[in-house]
Amino acid sequence: MSTPTQPVIKCESVYKVFGEHADKVLRKADGAIDTASLIEAGCVIGVNNASFEVxxxxxxxxxxxxxxxxxxxxxxxxxxxxxxxxxxxxxxxxxxxxxxxxxxxxxxxxxxxxxxxxxxxxxxxxxxxxxxxxxxxxxxxxxxxxxxxxxxxxxxxxxxxxxxxxxxxxxxxxxxxxxxxxxxxxxxxxxxxxxxxxxxxxxxxxxxxxxxxxxxxxxxxxxxxxxxxxxxxxxxxxxxxxxxxxxxxxxxxxxxxxxxxxxxxxxxxxxxxERVLTCKTIMQEDDGHTPLSDLTVSQDDVIETIAEGVLSEQNPVAVVDDQGKKVGILTNQIMVKILFGDTSELSINTNTVGQA
Incomplete structure (x- = not known):
């Protein structure tokens, strides 16, 4: 099992409070953050409990x-x-x-x-x-x-x-x-x-x-x-x-x-x-039996940039990775649903979008 990499940036419950009474309110609350009390004291909360990793x-x-x-x-x-x-x-x-x-x-x-x-x-x-x-x-x-x-x-x-x-x-x-x-x-x-x-x-x-x-x-x-x-x-x-x-x-x-x-x-x-989905998020597995088009698209291509080409092909289009290896296929039917239909009917792998 691989060990998760250490984040470059890690923020834990970061607050930034502005206002001349902020220190007094925080001292009274023994350093605890009570946003309601701060607002009541006329303070402005610029950052409120920000936690994330990059x-x-x-x-x-x-x-x-x-x-x-x-x-x-x-x-x-x-x-x-x-x-x-x-x-x-x-x-x-x-x-x-x-x-x-x-x-x-x-x-x-x-x-x-x-x-x-x-x-x-x-x-x-x-x-x-x-x-x-x-x-x-x-x-x-x-x-x-x-x-x-x-x-x-x-x-x-x-x-x-x-x-x-x-x-x-x-x-x-x-x-x-x-x-x-x-x-x-x-x-x-x-x-x-x-x-x-x-x-x-x-x-x-x-x-x-x-x-x-x-x-x-x-x-x-x-x-x-x-x-x-x-x-x-x-x-x-x-x-x-x-x-x-x-x-x-x-x-x-x-x-x-x-x-x-x-x-x-x-x-x-x-x-x-189609502006935010990539081929990787909507591609399907290739069963290996259906003839494929000569056209190929990258798994990282945004749909709006390749939609016209895929729609013009009779056969499914292969989706390839950075090494040119086939990782899935796109069909006319998938493309029509993305452009004009209900994406809830599709299996969309949004977890892979934009990951570095």
């Missing part, structure tokens, strides 16, 4: 409307703000009990952060902006510039290394911010609404770029957004927050097909199932 290579998208607590939770996990109660572990280390030296070390060597504000230094070139965090770490100018050039190539900004931020488009500036955060080779990547200030077309391009980078780098990521479409497109799992509470944390498919609350259901009503 494993290596997984992208967890924290999603919610303005004021839901999503950015506050991210800042608690990075200790940019101090949580009020609970436990936070990074690779098994107790983050909340680290002294300043240990905290600075983990931020410099394990964490990369990207925020909505690009925060580029206007008087420095693209190359100099990207090399800056490396030089702060004490890396030589020669080595930091070489690493920065490699990051410029990674985010496809070659030719702009000597440009200043004012000479770049919004999308290019955000690529510089991403390259700068990756320059230190972080194990953890925290992104707080990094694309929300961009125009819709540029935002779509940056999402494509982000997915490309993740397919190459396989980082462990916490990504904050208020955009449900963005969350569905990027996430392995989504945590949806309301009033500081995580209402549901699950794969995109499970959230769309099985919303846990009425609040979650409001987000999912307009989402087409």
């Amino acid at each position: 494993h290596k290579g997984e992208m967890l998208v924290i999603m919610g409307l303005s004021g839901s607590g999503k950015s506050t939770l991210l800042r608690c996990i990075s200790r940019l703000i101090e949580s009020t109660a609970g436990n936070i572990f990074i690779d098994g280390e107790d983050l909340l009990n680290m002294d300043d030296k240990a905290l600075i070390n983990i931020r410099r060597n394990k964490m990369g952060m990207v925020f909505q504000s690009f925060a580029l230094l206007p008087h420095k070139t693209v190359l100099e902006n990207i090399a800056l965090p490396l030089q702060v770490k004490g890396i030589s100018t020669k080595d930091s510039m070489e690493r920065a050039m490699a990051m410029i190539k990674l985010v496809e900004l070659t030719g702009n290394e000597n440009a200043f931020p004012r000479q770049l488009s919004g999308g290019q500036q955000q690529r510089v911010g991403i390259a700068r955060s990756l320059a230190v080779e972080p194990e953890l990547w925290f992104l707080d609404e990094p694309f929300s200030a961009l125009d819709p077309l540029i935002r779509k391009e940056m999402q494509d770029e982000f997915l490309r980078l993740q397919s190459v780098l396989h980082k462990t990521i916490l990504f904050v957004t208020h955009d449900f479409d963005e969350a569905i497109r990027l996430a392995d799992r989504i945590a949806i927050m309301k009033d500081g509470i995580i209402e549901q944390i699950d794969t995109p498919a499970n959230i769309v097909l099985n919303p846990a609350t009425e609040y979650i259901a409001k987000f999912t009503r307009g989402v087409r199932r």
Whole structure:
């Protein structure tokens, strides 16, 4: 029996309470969290009893409307703000009990952060902006510039290394911010609404770029957004927050097909199932006797991208894994039910969706 891997991030009953009377109420309650008493005292609960784990290579998208607590939770996990109660572990280390030296070390060597504000230094070139965090770490100018050039190539900004931020488009500036955060080779990547200030077309391009980078780098990521479409497109799992509470944390498919609350259901009503289901979730076993089409599809293909091709085939289509091995089949009948029918009649393996 295999031993479960240790999560990269583990949060246990994390709270963040704002308000001048918070300390007094907590002392009176001997440190116990009584949300009703805190609210009565005029406090605001930014994060309310958040517990979850994030494993290596997984992208967890924290999603919610303005004021839901999503950015506050991210800042608690990075200790940019101090949580009020609970436990936070990074690779098994107790983050909340680290002294300043240990905290600075983990931020410099394990964490990369990207925020909505690009925060580029206007008087420095693209190359100099990207090399800056490396030089702060004490890396030589020669080595930091070489690493920065490699990051410029990674985010496809070659030719702009000597440009200043004012000479770049919004999308290019955000690529510089991403390259700068990756320059230190972080194990953890925290992104707080990094694309929300961009125009819709540029935002779509940056999402494509982000997915490309993740397919190459396989980082462990916490990504904050208020955009449900963005969350569905990027996430392995989504945590949806309301009033500081995580209402549901699950794969995109499970959230769309099985919303846990009425609040979650409001987000999912307009989402087409073919946008979140993959071939792996709806494929059937091959009995070995039915002739198959020459067309094959990947188990990770999203249904909307392959539906037309499968529907145009007379025979079932083989579903293959990353090594090209057949793992199942798709039929016209399955596709019609997904697109136009009742998915409750199908056996849908939503547990495999989005797993890293």
